[in-house]
Amino acid sequence: MLYREAGDFKTSYTSDNQTFPIRFDRYGYYFVLGVAFLIMPLILNDYWTNALVVPFLIYTIAALGLNILIGYCGQLSLGTGGFMAVGAYASYKLMTGFPDLNIVFVILLSGLITAGVGVLFGLPSLRIKGFYLAVATLAAQFFLIWLFTRTPWFFNYSPTGMISAPTRTIFGVPVTGASASAVSMYMVCLVFLVALAWLARNLTRGTLGRQWMAIRDMDIAAEIIGVNPLWSKLTAFAVSSFYIGIAGALLFTVYLGAAEAGEAFGIDKSFLVLFMVIIGGLGSIFGAFAGAFFLIAGPVLLKIMLVDNLGWPTDLAAHLEIMIIGALIIVTLILEPHGIAALWRTIKEKLRLWPFPY
Amino acid sequence: MLDTQPDEGYTTADGRKIGGVAMEMKNITLRFGGVVAIKDISFDIRWGEVRAIIGPNGAGKSSMLNVISGFYNPQEGEIIYKGYRRPRMRPYQVARTGIARTFQNIALFEGMSVLDNIMTGRLNHMKANIFQQALWWGAAQREEEENREKVEKVIDFLEIQHIRKTPVARLPYGLKKRVELARALAAEPSILLLDEPMAGMNVEEKEDMCRFILDVNDEFGTTIVLIEHDMGVVMDLSDRVVVMDYGKKIGDGTPDEVRNNEEVIKAYLGVTDD
Numbered sequence: 258m259l260y261r262e263a264g265d266f267k268t269s270y271t272s273d274n275q276t277f278p279i280r281f282d283r284y285g286y287y288f289v290l291g292v293a294f295l296i297m298p299l300i301l302n303d304y305w306t307n308a309l310v311v312p313f314l315i316y317t318i319a320a321l322g323l324n325i326l327i328g329y330c331g332q333l334s335l336g337t338g339g340f341m342a343v344g345a346y347a348s349y350k351l352m353t354g355f356p357d358l359n360i361v362f363v364i365l366l367s368g369l370i371t372a373g374v375g376v377l378f379g380l381p382s383l384r385i386k387g388f389y390l391a392v393a394t395l396a397a398q399f400f401l402i403w404l405f406t407r408t409p410w411f412f413n414y415s416p417t418g419m420i421s422a423p424t425r426t427i428f429g430v431p432v433t434g435a436s437a438s439a440v441s442m443y444m445v446c447l448v449f450l451v452a453l454a455w456l457a458r459n460l461t462r463g464t465l466g467r468q469w470m471a472i473r474d475m476d477i478a479a480e481i482i483g484v485n486p487l488w489s490k491l492t493a494f495a496v497s498s499f500y501i502g503i504a505g506a507l508l509f510t511v512y513l514g515a516a517e518a519g520e521a522f523g524i525d526k527s528f529l530v531l532f533m534v535i536i537g538g539l540g541s542i543f544g545a546f547a548g549a550f551f552l553i554a555g556p557v558l559l560k561i562m563l564v565d566n567l568g569w570p571t572d573l574a575a576h577l578e579i580m581i582i583g584a585l586i587i588v589t590l591i592l593e594p595h596g597i598a599a600l601w602r603t604i605k606e607k608l609r610l611w612p613f614p615y
Numbered sequence: 616m617l618d619t620q621p622d623e624g625y626t627t628a629d630g631r632k633i634g635g636v637a638m639e640m641k642n643i644t645l646r647f648g649g650v651v652a653i654k655d656i657s658f659d660i661r662w663g664e665v666r667a668i669i670g671p672n673g674a675g676k677s678s679m680l681n682v683i684s685g686f687y688n689p690q691e692g693e694i695i696y697k698g699y700r701r702p703r704m705r706p707y708q709v710a711r712t713g714i715a716r717t718f719q720n721i722a723l724f725e726g727m728s729v730l731d732n733i734m735t736g737r738l739n740h741m742k743a744n745i746f747q748q749a750l751w752w753g754a755a756q757r758e759e760e761e762n763r764e765k766v767e768k769v770i771d772f773l774e775i776q777h778i779r780k781t782p783v784a785r786l787p788y789g790l791k792k793r794v795e796l797a798r799a800l801a802a803e804p805s806i807l808l809l810d811e812p813m814a815g816m817n818v819e820e821k822e823d824m825c826r827f828i829l830d831v832n833d834e835f836g837t838t839i840v841l842i843e844h845d846m847g848v849v850m851d852l853s854d855r856v857v858v859m860d861y862g863k864k865i866g867d868g869t870p871d872e873v874r875n876n877e878e879v880i881k882a883y884l885g886v887t888d889d
Contacts, residue, residue, distance in 0.1 A: 269760075270759075270760045270763045270764065271756070271760060274759065274760075274763070456749045456750070459748060459749050459750065459751040459755075460745075460748055460749050463743070463748040463751070463755055463759060464738060464741045464743065464748060464755075464758075464759075465745060465748050467727070467731055467734055467735045467738070468735070468738065470724060470726060470727050470731070471724050471727075471735050473724075473726065474723075474724035474725050474726045474727065475722050475723075475724060475725075477686075477722065478718065478722035478723070478724070479724075479735075480705070480706045480707050480710075481684055481686065481706045481707075481710060481716060481718075481722075482707075482710055482715065482735055482736060482738065482798065482799075482802065483707045483710035483711055483738050483739045483802070484707055484735075484738060485705075485707050486707070492745060540726065
């Protein structure tokens with residue numbers, strides 16, 4: 258009886274427009290934020306931070322970005338890995354070129370640079386749609402990785418071709434490099450994720466979000482009612498690439514510490530984020546979280562179950578893991594083609610009537 | 616804008632004021648490759664009137680509407696709107712000059728709620744920039760609420776309060792048509808183009824739709840251009856009728872004049888010449 262909207266009357270458009278119109282949802286949201294900011298830092302250890310929590314936070318940012326492009330604006334992209342690489346290499350060049358620049362600005366600027374590159378590769382979307390656009394963005398993926406592995410300027414002529422993040426601090430606490438603690442890594446990624454998720458929610462519920470969705474659902478009708486297709490598609494590419502660039506910069510500076518374009522940001526990363534978006538739910542902010550959790554936590558939990566609890570050999574478990582995750586993806590898509598977010602919506606609608614469904 | 620040419624206005628039998636010429640088509644010709652869809656057509660639309668375009672299938676009615684809404688650019692001829700010659704425009708630019716339309720096959724945004732669909736009709740009245748929207752601050756929030764209020768008025772007017780938050784994909788056909796009209800009305804257009812607003816509806820739904828169209832014209836003074844196949848509806852609703860056949864204009868005038876026009880009767884009944 259806690260979860261109900263009956264009797265919860267809205268008396269202004271502001272309260273009707275809020276993100277969590279049901280009181281129980283609202284308290285749940287505050288509770289999750291409280292746990293994330295106050296309790297998690299106390300109980301996190303190095304293993305969980307590195308294996309699960311930080312990758313989850315970073316990939317959620319990337320999934321949010323791709324969801325804006327595919328889920329909200331309907332423009333298919335397979336260039337995510339390449340755009341993450343742009344974010345990573347931009348942050349590397351900024352960190353080595355301007356050692357005094359604060360890491361927060363480095364990451365934000367990397368996002369902006371990626372946004373610019375994203376707009377450039379988004380230009381074909383004005384002419385081509387659907388699978389053809391996907392192929393064009395796939396070209397972006399291969400071109401960008403080729404550029405970063407073949408142009409020594411991008412990795413500062415290092416003989417290995419690797420880029421590695423020097424130590425940078427926020428308020429005197431190291432957040433990148435070898436001396437960064439698990440908690441500081443976690444907090445940086447969490448703050449970026451919460452801020453970006455909030456911005457994404459605002460963008461998608463307002464005029465711009467409606468323009469994107471109009472283009473997604475029926476571009477001809479959208480243009481007839483006054484949506485400028487050029488503007489809405491390019492803003493979607495810009496915002497999406499901004500998010501993906503920040504995810505790439507965080508992945509390199511905070512999480513990996515050292516990276517090589519082809520290995521860290523290959524085509525498999527593009528597909529990983531795409532799967533997150535599809536499994537989580539297209540056109541849903543919650544879906545980005547759910548999809549990223551499913552695909553990051555799934556393998557980790559399976560490994561713990563198979564190797565640590567059942568004592569199976571690691572290589573066998575690794576192969577089984579791939580098969581089980583693959584099967585789970587297929588099963589999820591058959592049972593709920595609109596992703597985990599749609600499942601969650603259905604549960605919510607049932608709950609609204611519960612326990613008196615008449 | 617009603618008094619651009621005040622001397623030309625007149626008052627209808629039921630007391631509505633019809634103003635001067637709002638839009639004038641001059642010798643419009645539209646070709647698709649070798650096919651001539653519209654051939655040298657001229658007619659005008661006056662402020663405040665209900666103007667119907669009728670004709671057999673394939674006569675070029677929808678093409679004419681697409682020319683007005685900027686979806687097609689005619690090869691020849693010009694459009695005089697609000698006293699000025701209209702340059703070549705993209706459809707979204709035409710929308711910003713105060714022309715809204717509905718489609719023959721419903722063109723709603725299926726993935727969005729009814730409310731969001733109608734809110735898209737207010738796009739041209741919302742000016743907050745991307746940063747204000749991202750922060751949901753200042754102009755963004757204020758505009759959202761002001762425009763929500765306008766949209767709620769349209770929702771009340773068309774009696775669709777109960778489906779406000781329903782995803783459009785779940786609605787039955789008749790209601791979808793009504794939501795589409797709501798989206799066009801939310802834009803507060805000067806000229807409203809309706810492409811077969813009553814196609815596929817039952818008698819009751821048709822009556823509702825007729826009532827809404829007349830109310831829109833009456834209460835907001837919106838100029839309406841509609842294409843319709845139901846002759847009873849057309850003759851009852853419209854002030855003046857253009858009749859098209861094979862891309863040519865074969866009649867133009869009040870419903871009574873058109874009804875008695877030899878060529879129109881021929882086109883509709885298929886009388887042979889001998």
